[in-house]
Amino acid sequence: MDVRLEGLSKSFGANVVLKALDLTFPERKFVTLLGPSGCGKTTLLRLIAGLERASAGAILFGGERVDHLPPGERNIAMVFQSYALYPTMDVAANIGYGLKVRGVPRPERAERVGLVARVLEIAHLLKRKPRALSGGQRQRVALGRAMVRKPDIFLMDEPLSNLDAKLRATMRGELKRFHLDLETTSIYVTHDQLEAMTMSDLIAVMNEGEVQQFATPEEVYDRPVNLFVAGFIGSPPMNFCDVTVTERNGAPALMLAERALPAPPGFDLSRVEAGRRLVLGIRPQDVRLARPDEPGAVPGTVWMVELIGSERLVEVEVAPKLRITAEVKAEVRATIDAPAAVALDATKMHLFDPETGRALPRLR
């Protein structure tokens, strides 16, 4: 069942949290709402769940308007950040509560709870209270509670954020697997871009109550539509430098720290007037260390070196207060304050309008 938002807005007093969103979450897709704290992603999820009332606009499930219905009548399931297990009930009662409320007879309830518990490998925990469970086990119980009712829409509000890094990595795969098995539309809220990139079919990048970009993980990463998305997606973050459009040997070029770089092939800069300022974005993975005399290299001095496991981050200051980070193999050595140069992969460059923040149109 698809989920459609039409002009959906939400305000708390004078504080506008969501600004007239128009969006469709396609059926059976795993969609992630990604953004920094306070961007409105959890509010949007709560509106879809029916836990908040919209200030304006409509929510449609499978073409039918649902925003007037209470949460229990929307046939959704939700996994909360804190798991929200019922503390006085044992695991079996927690998982089966939704069925009990719906009047499912006790034997059928027990059977369905048992089935879900076996799938989630928590059958041996059914008689335990939530306080006697580990974080990972609680997580599974919360998932079980959501799965047992066979919901049309599966909502998840940062369900992995309370787990340790190792368990989080395991659960990412499991959640995606459950989504494929359940064949429901899943909407997942996170501020962790790694979760979004690894699990999603589609990502809605949000900021200040607006969806900045709604696309596949590859597109969001490779073709960010604006400076916010470009800066928010990717770790370490994208390098941004002010450049000026110029002409060299009859072809457009970009002036960076008094060096002319060939214009990136993905953009038509012939129509951009010379002297115009742009913002050049390039990911650290697309920057390499070069010899200072190498053509197209931008010279500078090493400002900082950080080892991040199999890679090393080398920050090179190419002009006062202008630093470019290169992600290189850990074997590559660099000394702080030593002369160095960086070479940027022109095919991976992004260009943005500094006034609007929007990406320049790319050639098809």
Place this chain on the structure above:
Amino acid sequence: MTPREAVDRVLLYALLLAVTVVVCFPLAWAFFTSVKPKDEIFAWPPTLWPQAWTLENYRTLFAGKQAYFQGGTAAATAPPPSAFFLDWFLNSVLIAAGTTAISTIVSTLAAYSLTRFRFPGQRAVPFLALIGYMVPSIIFVFPMFLVMADLRLTDTLASLVLGYVCITLPFCMWLMWAFFRGVPVEIEEAALVDGASRLRVFLEIVLPTAWPGIVAAAIFTLIVSWNDYLFGRVFINTMENLPLTVGVMHFFDGTHVDWGLMMASSVLMTVPMALLFALLQRHLVAGFGAGAVKG
């Protein structure tokens, strides 16, 4: 265990023993006095352990008014105070039960609404209620007596129930407020998503979670309404309607004190509360503890 730790432990147990003796001695004295014959109560030197045991005092208290009237002396003199003991006991039970039921139910609902619904002054209400509880009861008692008189409720058990509700409700509400603040809203939202109605969420999810707090509030109300003397003294003026605390004072009269009946009454007054404490102690400790931390 090091010698230092051993000494500390011995000192600690000695202190605990001393406190226990100080607290328990009056209770033991009351019990032993209640089972002594009258002449032994006044014997010199006094004895703690009775030389002769008797249940005469208890028999007198439990005989009630019926026995007095059957004795054929009713027309000549008024019944002695001991004839009213069962009335007083029943009055106290009714007053305590009524107060506890009203105070606990109202404070639970009020506290829940204070933590879950937004309205102006929401934050101030619990603290104002607590300040109200800090005002001594003696300040309330006479204005409340005038109100009861206007309502024609004086000399009724209802006046005492209303009076005790007025003095226990603010603290109970504050206690429950502290409790409900510790109950995460998400578990209620999870139940709503599971399809439960608001009422069902309250009854099946919120109340069981807040149970220790409810027990703590109920026990507090029970203690206040069972032990209070002041309101009963002011509001009630017929022998049949007195609560136990005021009634037993009639064992003092102008010429003598019936220590045997007095002590037997004290023991019988203490037993229900002691039993209740023994049964609910675990909840009470959890209740006050959790309320304090989460409040």
